[in-house]
Amino acid sequence: MPSSAMGPVRSALIESDKASEVSPLVESLVRKDVQLMTDQNPVYQQIGKGYAAHSWVNHSAKEFARGDIHNNTAESFSSIVERAKQGIVKNIYNAI
Numbered sequence: 001m002p003s004s005a006m007g008p009v010r011s012a013l014i015e016s017d018k019a020s021e022v023s024p025l026v027e028s029l030v031r032k033d034v035q036l037m038t039d040q041n042p043v044y045q046q047i048g049k050g051y052a053a054h055s056w057v058n059h060s061a062k063e064f065a066r067g068d069i070h071n072n073t074a075e076s077f078s079s080i081v082e083r084a085k086q087g088i089v090k091n092i093y094n095a096i
Contacts, residue, residue, distance in 0.1 A: 009077050010029050011077070011081070012025055012029075017041065017043060018043065019043045019046055019047070022043050022044075022047065023043070023046070023047050026047050027047075027050070030051070032050060032051055032052065033051075033052050034051060034052060034053075035051070035052060035053040035054070035055060036048050036051040036053070036054045036055075037054075037055050037056065037057075037069055037070065037071050038054070038055075038056045038071055039056055039057055039058070039059050039071055040056050040057070040058045040059060040060060044056060055069040056069070056071075057069060057070060057071060
């Protein structure tokens with residue numbers, strides 16, 4: 001299982017990015033005592049109210065990071081999945 005610096009990566013297929021689809025999934029996978037970091041999607045603004053903290057970046061304004069606030073880990077994982085879907089497989093090694 002791939003992992004980030006903070007633990008294993010978990011993903012799931014959903015039908016849409018509507019709150020009714022996204023919210024139950026996020027709630028089942030993410031502890032409420034964490035700082036949620038997302039992009040500016042309005043669905044995340046609604047979901048983020050239930051967490052210890054919620055910070056986001058505004059990709060529409062060409063903002064991809066603001067200090068320690070970013071969603072680069074998720075974006076990186078998504079790009080690996082997209083490449084795999086296109087038949088380009090990347091091997092990831094943990095250098096020890």
